[in-house]
Amino acid sequence: MPKVLRVVDRRRCIGCLSCRQACARLRGDYSPSNAALDVKTAGGMSGEFIITICMACEDPACMEACKFGALTKRSGGGVVFRKDKCTKCGACARACSVSAIRMDKEGYPIICTHCGYCTRYCPHRCIATKEV
Amino acid sequence: MLHKDFIRVLYIDLTKEEYRFEERRDLFKYLGGTGVAAKLLEENIKPELDPLDPAQPIVFANGPLSFVMPVCTKVVATFYSPHTREYGESHAGGRLAMAMRFNNIDAIVITGRAKHPEYLVIDDKVLFKDARAMWGLSVEDTGKILRQHTSGSGIRSSMRIGRSGENLVSYAGVNVDTYRHFGRLGLGAVFGSKLLKGIVIIGDEPVKIPKENMKKYREVYDSIYDTVTKTDVMEKYHAVGTSINVLPLNEMNALPSLNLQTTRYEYAENISGERFAKEVLVRKVACSGCQIGCIHIGQFRREFDDGYEYETVNVSYDHELVFALGSFVGLKNPEEVLQLIDVVEREGLDAISTGVALGWATEAYKRGIITIDDTLMPFEFGVLPNYMAAVHYIATGKNEFYKALGRGVDYASKKYGGQDFACHLGGNEMPGYHTGYGSVVGFSVGSRHSHLDNAGYSIDQARTREEDIVKKIFEEELERNILTSLVICLFARKVYNRDTIIKALDAVGITLTNAELTEIAKEILRTKYRIKEKLGYSLDQIKVPKRFFKTITLNGKLDEEKANNMIKEYKAMIDELMK
Numbered sequence: 001m002p003k004v005l006r007v008v009d010r011r012r013c014i015g016c017l018s019c020r021q022a023c024a025r026l027r028g029d030y031s032p033s034n035a036a037l038d039v040k041t042a043g044g045m046s047g048e049f050i051i052t053i054c055m056a057c058e059d060p061a062c063m064e065a066c067k068f069g070a071l072t073k074r075s076g077g078g079v080v081f082r083k084d085k086c087t088k089c090g091a092c093a094r095a096c097s098v099s100a101i102r103m104d105k106e107g108y109p110i111i112c113t114h115c116g117y118c119t120r121y122c123p124h125r126c127i128a129t130k131e132v
Numbered sequence: 133m134l135h136k137d138f139i140r141v142l143y144i145d146l147t148k149e150e151y152r153f154e155e156r157r158d159l160f161k162y163l164g165g166t167g168v169a170a171k172l173l174e175e176n177i178k179p180e181l182d183p184l185d186p187a188q189p190i191v192f193a194n195g196p197l198s199f200v201m202p203v204c205t206k207v208v209a210t211f212y213s214p215h216t217r218e219y220g221e222s223h224a225g226g227r228l229a230m231a232m233r234f235n236n237i238d239a240i241v242i243t244g245r246a247k248h249p250e251y252l253v254i255d256d257k258v259l260f261k262d263a264r265a266m267w268g269l270s271v272e273d274t275g276k277i278l279r280q281h282t283s284g285s286g287i288r289s290s291m292r293i294g295r296s297g298e299n300l301v302s303y304a305g306v307n308v309d310t311y312r313h314f315g316r317l318g319l320g321a322v323f324g325s326k327l328l329k330g331i332v333i334i335g336d337e338p339v340k341i342p343k344e345n346m347k348k349y350r351e352v353y354d355s356i357y358d359t360v361t362k363t364d365v366m367e368k369y370h371a372v373g374t375s376i377n378v379l380p381l382n383e384m385n386a387l388p389s390l391n392l393q394t395t396r397y398e399y400a401e402n403i404s405g406e407r408f409a410k411e412v413l414v415r416k417v418a419c420s421g422c423q424i425g426c427i428h429i430g431q432f433r434r435e436f437d438d439g440y441e442y443e444t445v446n447v448s449y450d451h452e453l454v455f456a457l458g459s460f461v462g463l464k465n466p467e468e469v470l471q472l473i474d475v476v477e478r479e480g481l482d483a484i485s486t487g488v489a490l491g492w493a494t495e496a497y498k499r500g501i502i503t504i505d506d507t508l509m510p511f512e513f514g515v516l517p518n519y520m521a522a523v524h525y526i527a528t529g530k531n532e533f534y535k536a537l538g539r540g541v542d543y544a545s546k547k548y549g550g551q552d553f554a555c556h557l558g559g560n561e562m563p564g565y566h567t568g569y570g571s572v573v574g575f576s577v578g579s580r581h582s583h584l585d586n587a588g589y590s591i592d593q594a595r596t597r598e599e600d601i602v603k604k605i606f607e608e609e610l611e612r613n614i615l616t617s618l619v620i621c622l623f624a625r626k627v628y629n630r631d632t633i634i635k636a637l638d639a640v641g642i643t644l645t646n647a648e649l650t651e652i653a654k655e656i657l658r659t660k661y662r663i664k665e666k667l668g669y670s671l672d673q674i675k676v677p678k679r680f681f682k683t684i685t686l687n688g689k690l691d692e693e694k695a696n697n698m699i700k701e702y703k704a705m706i707d708e709l710m711k
Contacts, residue, residue: 044276
C-alpha cells in the first residue's frame with residue numbers, strides 16, 4: 001500500500017524544526033529553507049505553529065498547472081517530479097492552494113516525495129505517514 | 133564557518149550606515165561563540181571610553197555546530213558591560229543561531245550610533261530602517277511590528293529592546309524571538325546607546341553538505357539525536373523544567389528568599405515547578421534545532437474590566453525567574469509570579485537583576501535607608517502591585533532613586549547604604565542558588581559572574597570537599613569555554629562529552645584532538661582576562677557582601693575569610709594561566 005505524509009497533531013509542535021532539517025539533509029543540505037515541508041508560527045513564537053506539507057491531492061492542481069510534464073501523478077496521492085522536464089516557471093507553486101510548494105535557490109520546486117524520513121525526527125509525533 | 137577555514141564576520145557601522153564582510157582565517161582556531169566573540173571584543177573594545185560610547189562594539193557569534201547538530205542553539209554576545217563596567221558576555225537561544233548560519237554569518241560586530249532610532253534587517257544585504265515610530269514601545273509590541281514588516285517567517289530571528297534599554301538601565305536585556313534573551317549584564321542598554329531598537333536576521337540560504345561527509349554526518353547526528361530524545365539525560369529540562377529545582381533547593385537551605393534573609397521559603401511549595409506545571413503551564417516550545425523544548429510557557433488571564441472582560445497573557449518561566457521574581461520578593465503563587473515576569477518582559481529588563489533589585493529595595497525601605505520620597509510607594513515583600521509599578525519606574529528612570537536602582541544593587545547601595553545586604557557578586561545580581569562556597573566563590577570569580585560560568589552551585593550539591601572546590605570551579609570554567617564556543621546549549625552538557633564533541637566536529641570537517649581543545653579553552657579564558665585587565669578589573673577587588681555569610685547554605689554558614697582565601701586561590705590559578 002502506498003503511504004502519504006500527514007499532519008497528525010499540529011498543536012503538539014514545539015517548533016524545533018528537526019523535520020525540516022531532516023528533509024533538507026536528505027536533499028544534501030543543512031538549511032531548513034531547502035525542505036519540502038514548512039513549519040512556522042502564526043503571530044510569532046507566542047502564536048501557534050503552522051505545519052505546511054504536501055496534501056497528496058488525488059487531483060493535484062500543481063500537476064494540472066505544469067505545462068511541461070515535469071509533474072506526474074503519484075500512486076497514493078501527490079506528484080512525482082522530473083527535474084529534466086522542469087523549466088523553473090513556478091506555475092506549480094502558484095497553483096497549490098495551501099502553498100505547500102516552495103522553490104529552491106536554483107529555482108526548482110521542492111516536491112515532497114512522501115518518503116516519511118521527516119517523521120522519524122519529530123519528537124512529538126506531530127507528523128506521520130499513513131497508508132492510503 | 134561550516135566546511136570553510138575562516139570565520140565570516142559582518143561589520144556594521146551604524147553611524148555611516150555601512151557594512152562589510154571579512155573572512156577571518158586567523159579567528160578559525162577559536163571555534164566560534166565565546167572564543168570568537170571574546171577575540172573580536174578584544175580587538176574592537178575601547179577601554180578608555182565609556183561602555184555606552186558609540187564607538188564601543190556589540191559582538192555576536194554562533195559556532196561550527198550551530199543548528200547542524202542537535203541542541204546547538206545558542207549565540208554568544210560580548211560587549212563592554214555598562215552594569216559591571218568590565219567584560220560583558222551573555223548567551224541567547226531562539227532562532228538566532230540558525231538565522232545567522234543560513235545567512236552565512238558566523239559573527240557580527242556592530243559599532244557607531246544611528247542618526248535616530250533604527251532597526252536592522254539582515255537579509256541579502258543589511259538594511260538600516262527607521263524605528264522612530266517604535267521608540268518607547270514594549271518588547272512585545274515592537275516584536276509584532278518587526279514581524280509584520282519583514283519576510284522569512286520560521287527561519288528568521290528577531291531581537292529587540294524595550295523601554296529599559298532605550299533609557300540605558302544598566303541591566304536591560306535584549307529579547308530574542310519572544311521567549312529567549314541576552315538577559316544579563318546590560319546588552320539592552322548598549323543597544324539603546326546606539327539607538328538600535330532591534331535586529332531581524334533572515335536565514336534562508338542553502339548550505340550544501342559535502343557528499344564525502346554525508347554518511348558520517350548522518351550517523352553522528354542520529355546518535356546525538358537518539359541520546360537527546362530517547363534517554364533521560366535531558367529529562368529534567370523537558371518535563372517540569374528547571375523550576376523543578378525550587379523544592380529541592382528549598383529543602384537544602386539554598387533557595388534565596390526575601391532578599392536572601394533566608395534560604396528556606398515558607399511558600400516554596402506554592403511556587404514550585406510542580407505547582408507551575410499543574411496550574412499555569414500551557415505549552416512548551418523549542419529553540420530551532422532542539423528537540424527538548426525546555427521553554428515553559430505559563431498563562432494567566434486578567435480581568436481588565438467589569439463584565440467578564442479578560443485578556444490572556446502567555447509568559448515563559450524558569451527556575452531563575454521563579455526565584456528572582458518569586459521567592460526573592462516574597463510572591464506566593466504562580467499567577468503572581470507570571471504577572472511580575474510579564475511586566476519585566478515588556479520593559480525588556482533582566483529578570484534576575486530586577487528581582488534582586490526589588491528585594492534589596494524592599495529591605496532598604498523596611499530599614500528606613502530609603503523612604504517613600506524615594507520609592508513613591510511602600511514596599512512590602514509579597515505585595516505585587518507596587519512591584520509591578522516599580523518595574524515601570526526602573527525602566528523609565530522615574531526619579532533619582534529609580535535611576536540609581538536601574539544601575540543595580542551595588543551602585544544603589546553605595547549611594548543610599550545597605551551594602552551588606554545588596555545581593556550581588558562581582559557587581560552582578562545573584563542567581564537562584566545559595567548552596568555554599570562553590571556558589572558564592574564561583575559566581576564571584578566567574579568571567580561573566582553568571583551561575584553558568586562554572587556551575588559552582590552544582591559543585592556544592594555534589595558535596596565536594598572544601599579544599600577541592602576552587603580547582604573544580606577553575607576546571608569547569610575552562611571546559612565550558614569549549615561548549616559555549618561551539619555553541620552547545622549548556623543544558624546538553626551531559627550529551628556533549630569530549631568524545632561526542634570530537635566526533636561532532638569531525639562530522640563537519642573539523643579535526644581536533646582533546647589536547648588541542650584544552651589549549652583552545654585556555655586561550656579563550658586568557659582572552660577574557662586580557663580584556664578584564666584592560667578594563668581595570670582584578671579579582672583582588674571582589675568584596676562579597678555580608679549577607680552571603682549570614683544566611684545559611686546547604687553547606688552551613690560560610691566563613692568570610694575562607695571565601696576570600698578561595699578567591700585568592702582562584703586568582704593564583706588565573707595568574708598561572710596568564711603566564
